[in-house]
Amino acid sequence: MNKRKYQIFVSSTFTDLIDDRQAAVAAILKAGHIPAGMELFTAGDKSQLATIEKWIDESDGYMLILGGRYGSIEPVSGISYTELEYDYAIQQGKPLFAVVINEEALEARLKAVGRAVIEQENPQALKIFREKVLSNVSSFFSDEKDIKLCVHESLADLRDNPAAIGWVSAADVEDTRALHEDLARLRKENDTLKEKLKAAEKADSRKSGILPATELSELFELLMDATIKIPEDVSNGSIETMKLGDIFISNSTVLINGVTNALNSGAFETFLYFNVCPKLTMHGLVTNEKVPGVKYRRSFVNEKGLSFLAQIEKLRNEQKRKLPPATAK
Secondary structure (H helix, E strand, O other): OOOOEOEEEEEEOOHHHHHHHHHHHHHHHHOOOEEEEHHHOOOOOHHHHHHHHHHHHHOOEEEEEEOOOOOOEEOOOOEEHHHHHHHHHHHOOOOEEEEEEOHHHHHHHHHHHOHHHOOOOOHHHHHHHHHHHHOOOEEEEOOHHHHHHHHHHHHHHHOOOOOOOOEOOHHHOOOOHHHHHHHHHHHHHHHHHHHHHHHHHHHHHHHHOOOOHHHHHHHHHHHHHOEEEEOOOOOOOOOEEEEHHHHHHHOHHHHHHOEEOOOOOOHHHHHHHHHHHHHHHHOOOEEEEEOOOOOOEEEEEOHHHHHHHHHHHHHHHHHHHHOOOOOOO
């Protein structure tokens, strides 16, 4: 934290407060921090005002030195650039502190320098601005010593302000590449362990003959989304469409025993073998095999298919038990 540097934006009118600004800048630099301010810009340019706002955004704190002048007027708003800067810093929630010249010091400067140090065109606007500043965090100053003391005290407070982020030299930043590499390695190992755990759970479910709930749900949705046309010779003279899942469940007994492509197979068995079983095979629910000693093949419900049918039947029975009993009328 001792190596953290804060950027402080110093705002004021210019020609009447040159020495005071220099005192503030010198105090900020002596404390090891970074001053920024209007010396970098040309007043009166709208684009420059936007640049100043950007610098205030990037600064950790804002300091106002308010003397006896209101400053140059921004033509659109009719407000001085100094007050616009101050208002913008408040709007952005910047930690701010202000020093306002006291009446005795201003009177002394008037006698020593002349009317150049007091506002002659907009005295009422200056009065209102001064009252606004004094209602916030501020203190009076009479000379450069007071300004330096204010900078010293305000920088000490800034270190405890969470809104002040500060700057750190690259040489003082800890090299975190090794940490990032370790995090990436651990993340990869974690993903690998998750995959192994998922595979182990799937294997355990296969051994127990129970499909994981997610797989069961996905299979059921897939089978209920697929439809099959039932030809006339199977559906009593009219072409019908049924869901694959309904066909599988309602004809489970036949499919468990198996259907073949033998020449003497009936229309319904042939329909199941050629139209239904291939789709069920795609989902791993039915197995097709060569029957030894004959020329035809047989399709039948395998272990996964049996598990699917058993779990669906169990779920349906549980659902029936949850239904309220019928009431006689």
